[in-house]
Amino acid sequence: MGRVFRSLDDPEFNRFFSEFRFTAYRLESLQRYDVSYEKAEFDLFLAGRQRGEFPGIAQWISETVKPARGAGKLLHRVHVVEEPLSDYVRFECAWAYTHTVPAGEDVRLIPVSSGSWPEGLPHYDYWLFDSSILITMHYQEDGLFEAAEIVKDPEKIVEANYWRDMAVSQSIPFADFYEKRNGIF
Structure with missing residues (x-):
């Protein structure tokens, strides 16, 4: 077991987003x-408001996406x-991705029917920095963040690279997904 982060605001965890050299x-x-910082905006979205970008996304763009792209780094999901x-x-599509993609984040989706899952892909979240630093993300069933853990096992890191390549090859760019739905979410 590697270092565990209990907060998404942990400076050591966030350091990975500024210090990666090539890819995140x-x-x-x-x-x-x-996620607590999205609660007010999510409620507005559910109420039918068309507000758009919110502070958490604006911060992600200004502090992570734009500096990474400006340095020639690839930030993708x-x-x-x-x-x-x-x-x-x-909500994520309409209020987040519609802003992060034009800012330079490569967002791709794999649409599946409810209850199905792409064969060969794990059913959990992770970050992979520079193809060599693996951080698994742990959430409760309701989506509440629990912890992020650095994984040191080289086999797990290689496996995460394989899954990344598989997921990217099966995905479609967000812009295509958005266009197919005429921007309606």
Whole structure:
């Protein structure tokens, strides 16, 4: 077991997002993330408001996405999304990805029917930095963050690289997903 982070605000955890040299990749598997900094915006979205970008996403863009892209680094993620989309995924698409993608984050989706899963991909989240630093993300069933753990096992790191390549090859760019739905979430 490697270093465990109990907070997404942990400076040591966040250091990985500024110090990676080439690539930062995220596999997202949940259909809902219960993140406190999104609560007010998520409630507005559910109420039918068309507000758009919110402070947490603006900060992600200014502190992570733009500096990474400006330095020629690749920041990308693949989110496996079940259709019909959950309210949270619709919110994430409409209020987050529509802002992070134009800022330079490569967001890709693997749409699957409800209850199915892409063969060969894990059903949990992780970050992979520079193909060599693996951090598994642990959540409660309701999407509440529990911990992030650095994994040192070389076999697990190689496996995460394989899963990344598999997920990217099975995914579609967010822009294509958005266009197919005429921007309606």
